[in-house]
Amino acid sequence: MKQSSTNIYTSFHLDKTEMAIDVKSVQEVVNFPERIIPMPLAPDFLLGVFNLRGMIIPIVNLKALLKYPDVEVNSSQKVAIVEIESAKVGLVFDSTSEILRVPEEHISYFGYVSEKSHKIIRGGIKLDNGDRILQIIDTEALITIENIPQILQQQKITQKQKEDIRIDQRHKCISFCVQEIKMAIEISKIHEIVKVPEIRPSSIQSDIFLGIINLRGRTIPVVSFAKILKIKVNENDTSDIEDQRIIILKMEKELIGLAVDSVECINSYYEKEVMAVPVLNKDRTTMFQGCITFQDIGEVFLLSHQDILSNHEVMEVTEGHSKMYQNEALQNTLKNRNRQSYISFRLDHLFGISIKDIKEIINYSDDILNAPGMPHYVKGMLNLRSSLVTIIDTRMLYQMPQNHEVNSETKVLIFEKNNERFGLVVDALESILAIDEDKKFKVPSLLTQKIQSQFQDDIKEIVSVPIGEKEGALIILNVDSITERIKTSRVA
Numbered sequence: 001m002k003q004s005s006t007n008i009y010t011s012f013h014l015d016k017t018e019m020a021i022d023v024k025s026v027q028e029v030v031n032f033p034e035r036i037i038p039m040p041l042a043p044d045f046l047l048g049v050f051n052l053r054g055m056i057i058p059i060v061n062l063k064a065l066l067k068y069p070d071v072e073v074n075s076s077q078k079v080a081i082v083e084i085e086s087a088k089v090g091l092v093f094d095s096t097s098e099i100l101r102v103p104e105e106h107i108s109y110f111g112y113v114s115e116k117s118h119k120i121i122r123g124g125i126k127l128d129n130g131d132r133i134l135q136i137i138d139t140e141a142l143i144t145i146e147n148i149p150q151i152l153q154q155q156k157i158t159q160k161q162k163e164d165i166r167i168d169q170r171h172k173c174i175s176f177c178v179q180e181i182k183m184a185i186e187i188s189k190i191h192e193i194v195k196v197p198e199i200r201p202s203s204i205q206s207d208i209f210l211g212i213i214n215l216r217g218r219t220i221p222v223v224s225f226a227k228i229l230k231i232k233v234n235e236n237d238t239s240d241i242e243d244q245r246i247i248i249l250k251m252e253k254e255l256i257g258l259a260v261d262s263v264e265c266i267n268s269y270y271e272k273e274v275m276a277v278p279v280l281n282k283d284r285t286t287m288f289q290g291c292i293t294f295q296d297i298g299e300v301f302l303l304s305h306q307d308i309l310s311n312h313e314v315m316e317v318t319e320g321h322s323k324m325y326q327n328e329a330l331q332n333t334l335k336n337r338n339r340q341s342y343i344s345f346r347l348d349h350l351f352g353i354s355i356k357d358i359k360e361i362i363n364y365s366d367d368i369l370n371a372p373g374m375p376h377y378v379k380g381m382l383n384l385r386s387s388l389v390t391i392i393d394t395r396m397l398y399q400m401p402q403n404h405e406v407n408s409e410t411k412v413l414i415f416e417k418n419n420e421r422f423g424l425v426v427d428a429l430e431s432i433l434a435i436d437e438d439k440k441f442k443v444p445s446l447l448t449q450k451i452q453s454q455f456q457d458d459i460k461e462i463v464s465v466p467i468g469e470k471e472g473a474l475i476i477l478n479v480d481s482i483t484e485r486i487k488t489s490r491v492a
Helices: 139-144 149-155 159-164 305-309 312-324 326-338 449-458 479-491
Strands: 006-014 017-022 026-031 046-052 055-061 078-084 087-093 095-103 107-109 121-127 132-137 170-178 181-186 190-195 209-215 218-224 245-251 254-260 262-270 288-294 298-303 339-347 349-354 358-363 378-384 387-392 411-417 420-426 428-436 459-467 470-477
Touching: 006 078, 006 087, 006 132, 017 095, 046 087, 046 288, 078 095, 078 139, 095 121, 170 245, 170 254, 170 298, 181 305, 190 209, 209 254, 218 312, 245 262, 245 305, 245 312, 254 312, 262 288, 262 428, 298 305, 305 312, 339 411, 339 420, 339 470, 378 420, 387 411, 387 479, 411 479, 420 479, 428 459, 449 459, 449 470, 449 479, 470 479
Parallel strands: 017 132, 055 087, 181 298, 218 254, 349 470, 387 420
Antiparallel strands: 006 017, 006 095, 026 078, 046 055, 078 087, 107 121, 121 132, 170 181, 170 262, 190 245, 190 428, 209 218, 245 254, 262 358, 288 298, 339 349, 339 428, 358 411, 378 387, 411 420, 459 470
């Protein structure tokens, strides 16, 4: 007598329905994540992604996928991590049940007329003489859902590939927020960052187009990054208008501005730290390069500057603007060949440091270790990814009034000299300014004698820059002089 084959399933409850998954497909079952990162451009059944021991896992609401009437999720639910062709996906269930050994004759497989249907439910299991029916979830059918195959490519980074990445491939990125979603672009791909000036209307018509701005005589189109990513925007919310920024990217000879809610930090990262991200929208699958976990701000989506610019809507706005202002764009391209970029920040006055000198910018942290024997303006040492940073109270260093309390806008500018790292505490990050070195207007020393005396040799120069509708002074600091001052004070 031929022995019947047996299949092993793990069972789950989804509302009042009992589901079963082949145990070979289930890697583990975990509690509902404390933090789910919203994913732009995601379908309604994707709750977001979460970090599971260094891997970014998409989390699918099965009730939404299977069109249940009640699709609400809660923290008491469980997540089954299933593996499909080396990619991992999290499926949300109400509760787990048991492990079942099911003879083949107790299984009925369903047929589907359309090959394009999802076919998530591949069959049923009949137990207890038909009193207990379980629906079988076909995990492999998940990859037939539109765009989920992208996960396979983005998660297939082998350990050997990670180990082959050289340790010196260090990059810097600028992080920003759009409706509380944190994203970043590599710093070398950003032309400039400015506070939102007056945005004027234009004849260009597009759902994502906000208007044009004047940047030192150059007309630049501005688009809403939230609308590009199809993120719902509260049009009436103006509470954080002071934090809003425009990130200016360069597309060949043209510039275009991306309006974002706020600019957060400059962070550095190794390529091997970038975790693969599942992207479930076929139009912009390559825009998301991955996800990085930073010590002070959490998970951030790393974006491809090139794929933002290749978006057809962005290209239409840029090309339309280029035709309208073609002569002006050409003249400004010739003018801007010798520009230098500076990070600007506030400390009573407006200061700047060459972007080349800044390793990264982080949020202020209270985890500063006391360092006895240091000068009075040294707050202490901060352990930043196993590297000690000397934290300088910049107000105290320059004998400024101690009337500014640390808040969410307080940043620390990290720079490095002779393998030693220093951090300057500043009140707020302003923007990135690109200044034409040939046309730079220096403020006469007669007008800045008091400032020069206060900051001694730490001032490299003071130049005139536009601040809103007026001209103001940008005090450019010399990090070499600051470093020498600190070292001399320590020896003394």
